Amino acid sequence: MRIVLFATVVGSLLLFTKPSLTPALTPEATNVNKVTPLILEKNEGERRVVRGWPGHPAPGETFILKVDPQNGGSSHLVFLTAEIEPGGEIPAHKHPGADEILFLQTGTARVHLGDAVREVHSGATIFIPAKTWIAVSNIGSDAIRMECVFSAPGFEEFMREGSVREGEKNVPMTEAEDAASQKRHSHDVIYKQP
16 A cells, blocks of 8 residues: 555656656757767867967967867867977966866977976876966977867867967957957966066
């Protein structure tokens, strides 16, 4: 008797609560990016060229967005590849809401990470916890080729604003555009002021 009563109560609960258990039909669920598995060769992905900005007017550095909310539909991480030519650098900055990993495939770099400064070479891995200052300078004679992984999306949109797709007209950002972009993305990246 208890089993029949229990089964009747559970069945009734499931019957009357079923509409609220179907999140796939809610408007929020229909706006989610479609996740798509990707297989990408070295030069495949969203190829972009940096526009340049005040104090760094020469455009031309390239990077490739491989996986993010727009490429593959990942809501959890961002993966990109980039190059730093000899004498080039990634200026001091931090990411308030995401951890980052840099993996140097080639080259020699001077890395300022928090309070530490170290020279690293191809094969080096650098883990940058959220809110930690990082700067990288190419001190070698070869280009640094690196892979970058972020634990949360956001920074890639800042990178898109300061770049164009490969082959598009490339005009450096004005001081006003650069300031507006940094303000708009201050939850994704903060650059150390000189």
